[in-house]
Amino acid sequence: MKTTKLLMLTCVISLNTVFAQENIENDPSFPLLEGPYLGQKPPGSTAKVFAPGIVSTGLYELFSAFTPDMKEFYFVRYDEDDKPSMIVLKSQNNQWHKSIVGPRVGEPFISPDGNTMHLGRRYMERTDTGWSAIKSLDAPFKDFQIMRLTVSSKGTYYFDTMGEDPIRYSLLTDGKRDKPETLNIDLGKHNAHPFIAPDESYLIWDDQREEGYGGADIYISFRQQDGSWSPSINLGDKINSERSDSYPTITPDGKYLLFNRSIDENNVDIYWVDAQFIETLRPKQ
Numbered sequence: 001m002k003t004t005k006l007l008m009l010t011c012v013i014s015l016n017t018v019f020a021q022e023n024i025e026n027d028p029s030f031p032l033l034e035g036p037y038l039g040q041k042p043p044g045s046t047a048k049v050f051a052p053g054i055v056s057t058g059l060y061e062l063f064s065a066f067t068p069d070m071k072e073f074y075f076v077r078y079d080e081d082d083k084p085s086m087i088v089l090k091s092q093n094n095q096w097h098k099s100i101v102g103p104r105v106g107e108p109f110i111s112p113d114g115n116t117m118h119l120g121r122r123y124m125e126r127t128d129t130g131w132s133a134i135k136s137l138d139a140p141f142k143d144f145q146i147m148r149l150t151v152s153s154k155g156t157y158y159f160d161t162m163g164e165d166p167i168r169y170s171l172l173t174d175g176k177r178d179k180p181e182t183l184n185i186d187l188g189k190h191n192a193h194p195f196i197a198p199d200e201s202y203l204i205w206d207d208q209r210e211e212g213y214g215g216a217d218i219y220i221s222f223r224q225q226d227g228s229w230s231p232s233i234n235l236g237d238k239i240n241s242e243r244s245d246s247y248p249t250i251t252p253d254g255k256y257l258l259f260n261r262s263i264d265e266n267n268v269d270i271y272w273v274d275a276q277f278i279e280t281l282r283p284k285q
Contacts, residue, residue: 018089032098036070037059038089048240049272050258053118055089056269064249064258064270065108065117075118075270076104098155107148110199112252120146120159140180144168148247158183160205161190167205182229185221185229192216193247201279203229204257206246213237218259222282233281239273 031054033039038051052065060078067073071091072105078084089096103282106119117124117131118122121142136142141149149159155172157180166187168180184202188209195204199222206216217240219232232242244262251258258272 001121015249030096030098034094037085037251037256038073038096039230041054043172043273045277047241047257047259047261047272050270050272052269056271058267060266060268062083062241062260062268063107063247066251067110068112068114068252070251074108074110076108095247101131105192109148109150109195109249111151111152116151117150118149120149138177141170144180147247148193148198150194152200154194154200156196156200158194158196158203160192160194163190165191167191167194167203168272169196183229186232188212189217195248196212197250202282204248206248206249206259209230213245214247215262218245218248218257220278221280224283230283235277239277245271250278 001240006028006135021188033054036053040051046061055061055075057077060076062076062078065074073089074086076084076086084106084186086101086147088096088101090098090099106122109118110116111118115126117126119134120138121144122134124134124138126132132258135235141159143272144159145162147162149157150169151157152244157170157172157177158167159169160167166182167185168178169183171178183203185203190208191205197203202220203223204218204220206221208216212234216234219233221232222230224230239245239257239259241261245259246262247260249258255275257273257277258270261271
């Protein structure tokens with residue numbers, strides 16, 4: 001069933017897939033787009049469709065990952081035959097070009113330094129020709145059913161485990177990865193797709209709660225001065241809807257939130273909204 005795509009987001013292809021520059025084919029039919037954010041007019045405080053007809057169509061478009069320089073944008077699309085592909089849009093000489101990178105291999109998150117694309121329990125490293133072959137994280141991470149793993153500028157991992165368990169984190173101490181710990185934060189019944197701020201000052205994720213607006217809503221929690229996390233805050237009806245809203249991602253420049261919205265069982269679009277709500281909701285300390 002198509003709805004499974006949003007809930008069961010694990011990789012089902014070979015780990016030997018190579019995403020190399022020489023394997024990328026440009027799409028000559030792609031429209032002329034110039035300027036930042038794929039040439040799109042930025043949104044205000046109410047979420048709107050991101051790049052309609054270009055990124056968001058009548059198909060399944062999932063995930064959002066800009067590189068730190070904002071010159072590459074990755075997402076996944078399922079075509080009419082239900083075949084998923086990861087797509088990259090690249091800005092060259094201020095114009096955007098579309099390429100099919102390869103099959104979907106996970107939920108992409110690009111590290112703050114731009115050198116690693118995390119794909120749940122897997123990852124790729126930036127090379128001179130594109131991306132490396134897919135690699136697997138070592139234990140204990142390979143033992144978790146991770147949908148999304150994000151990382152802060154300090155190298156701390158934050159990740160989910162198929163939404164049914166608490167969100168976890170793992171510190172990087174003296175170059176070694178610490179044992180994952182449960183994040184002490186109030187969560188609902190289905191906690192998924194965490195996004196950690198580069199400075200770890202806030203965490204955004206999607207959750208399912210009886211008091212929510214739809215099947216899944218997006219929440220935020222702020223790190224307090226004593227290191228604890230504030231009570232979670234629903235982002236409200238300008239962002240959340242009666243449908244499922246999920247997979248939040250803040251652009252590397254900190255200006256916009258991108259996320260998935262389920263339109264119907266055959267269509268998921270990518271939406272975006274001004275990220276000023278972060279400062280509006282941030283507790284005064």
